[in-house]
Amino acid sequence: MITTTNKSAAAAFDSFFLQHGEESGEHFRNHVELVIDALAEVFQDIDRPLEGKDIHDIQQELQTVMDFSEEPQSLHEVLQEIKGPVIKNSLHVSHEKSMAHLHCPPVLPGILAELIIGSLNQSMDSWDQSPAATYVEEGLTRYFSALIGFSERGEGVFTSGGTQSNYMGMLLARDAFCLSEWNHVVQRDGLPESFKKMRVLCSEEAHFSVKKSVSQLGLGEQAVVPVPVNENHQMDAEEVKRTVEQLEQEGLLPYAVVSTCGTTDFGSIDPLESLADFCEEKGLWLHVDAAYGAGLLLSEEHGDKLAGINRADSVTLDFHKWLYQPISCGMFVVKDRKHLRLLSHHADYLNPLEDEEEGIVNLVNKSIQTTRRFDALKVLMTLKVLGTRLLGRMVDRTMEVARFAAEELGAREAFYVENPSPELSAVVFQYQPDGSGDVNDLNRKIQQRLFHKGEAVIAKTSVRGETYLKFTILNPRTTEEDVWAVINEIENTAKQIVGGTPH
Incomplete structure (x- = not known):
């Protein structure tokens, strides 16, 4: 037997689910707009791929987020709570100077499709x-x-x-x-x-x-x-x-x-x-x-x-x-x-x-x-x-920028490029200054210091047992000027490390 009490109990859950009806649609729209506003607020202020905080700072900030109450919070409150510790402290792969791993910037149709996928939950x-x-x-x-x-x-x-x-x-x-x-x-x-x-x-x-x-x-x-x-x-x-x-x-x-x-x-x-x-x-x-x-x-x-x-x-x-x-x-x-x-x-x-x-x-x-x-x-x-043509042009553009990166690195005296004619959009190289210092340790520190500064994100890898650096150019919005600036940053960082300048 269905009672008024049963209906009231069920109604208490309504605001947390998608359902039929105009009221539910408006409620859903309001929640999505809150998320969009929070993301837009973060993205409009992003001027580098990473905040540059160290691991202990990030862990400390997250401690306040990982506290759970028996009572519900409003979505607005939760978004404000996670905006700094979670969203801002993330790696922003859509930034032009994020060029470390095979980790692409997602296009808007794919992001919006995720909303539909989650809503339908097929x-x-x-x-x-x-x-x-x-x-x-x-x-x-x-x-x-x-x-x-x-x-x-x-x-x-x-x-x-x-x-x-x-x-x-x-x-x-x-x-x-x-x-x-x-x-x-x-x-x-x-x-x-x-x-x-x-x-x-x-x-x-x-x-x-x-x-x-x-x-x-x-x-x-x-x-x-x-x-x-x-x-x-x-x-x-x-x-x-x-x-x-x-x-x-x-x-x-x-x-x-x-x-x-x-x-x-x-x-x-x-x-x-x-x-x-x-x-x-x-x-x-x-x-x-x-x-x-x-x-x-x-x-x-x-x-x-x-x-x-x-x-x-x-x-x-x-x-x-x-x-x-x-x-x-x-x-x-x-x-x-x-x-x-x-x-x-x-x-x-x-x-x-x-x-x-x-x-x-x-x-x-x-x-x-x-x-x-x-x-x-x-x-x-x-x-x-x-359209397939534009997607193909995006791929071709990243390969064009990767070729520029290889040429620019090869033209600078302190760099050795392992693949001077990149077949796709990855360029592997090593900073090799004059002197007898530990090149492996230097290149490792270059990558780490750049990461912690947050100005540019590049990768490190191993070639014949030695530490090398790597650009993986997947963002078609990354320009030759961006690559040039990152190479300059690598050079300046290397000189600071060799000269003993503190982080």
Whole structure:
């Protein structure tokens, strides 16, 4: 029996949920405007990518935020409380001098799509939870599959990013090999007796997730064989051939090659065509990790650098790197959809076999996740609002600025540039002053001091055991003048450190 008391209890929750009716819409609008006002107030005052506070100051400021009351607070009060400790103390990746990691400034359509995604709260595992969203995702995976150059047999699924996509590539490569080599179904029967002989080849500069994935899949880290790179930090195709022959002579079973299209540090692209030739000849699974390089799919000037990607068996794409999407947003694509069957597991409450027989699409059949966000909406809105040509121009512009950075660094006496002709938009370099000081310690301190000052955010990495600095230019609004100013800041900071000037 429904009583007045029950209705009153339910009504007490109304203001905290989206619901039908004009009053709810107005309430929602007011709350969104409060958030917009708080963000706008912070962003209009941002003149550098970071506040520049040290770790102890940030921790101290956050202590007041991490105090929770039994009674509710107004949204306005909470926003005022977190504005300084949380929002202002964040890394502002949209700033032109934020050029450290593969961490892009998100475009407005993607940010606004996040509001819709959160409001609808679709779960992409079954059609009855995401009726329209299912077909939006399917349409976009077909679109990008075609951009890669796959036939109508190509198919994909949205993922949380490159690590998950690489994991799926390694999973399918393993299970497809076991099925074809021994008619062994890993999903049903576990790993075969000879699993300790299985080997995956990848560049010594491939993403760590390759080794991590193979390890998690039960083959152990020793199953990943790193292949040396050439002077351009690309995997050497001849070394791949030599390594495979040696492994086979040792009685081992190489079954997959991972080619990187945009290494994390250098943005290097492995020789896709020659690797595809060899993999086809030997019957090896070719996975292309294009988490970074996938931006070239829309580039008018540099798209030819992806020649051969259409010959891969599986591909990793990452839209929160070079397609300017809010984290997280990635995609995994296979050349032949039949391989996705290796992931399928039927649950009566979710994706019963009868649904499949009736043509009902349940995307959980293609994913290692169950609950999954409607991230496809971000990409849909971005492609439609910006258009593919403008997105391609954004990618090309960042590469133009990266080339300027490499040239400018190379023209200055104290700098050594490891990749003077950057293939994508990453530039790796080292400050090498005259004298016998510790260059590694100096470059580490340069990066740290710049970070704590907040004037510019750059990355540090290791090359041949030495500490190097890195620009990753992903913001198309970053200009040559911005890069020039950051290089000057690096020089001035280095001289202060060498001269003993305090921070």
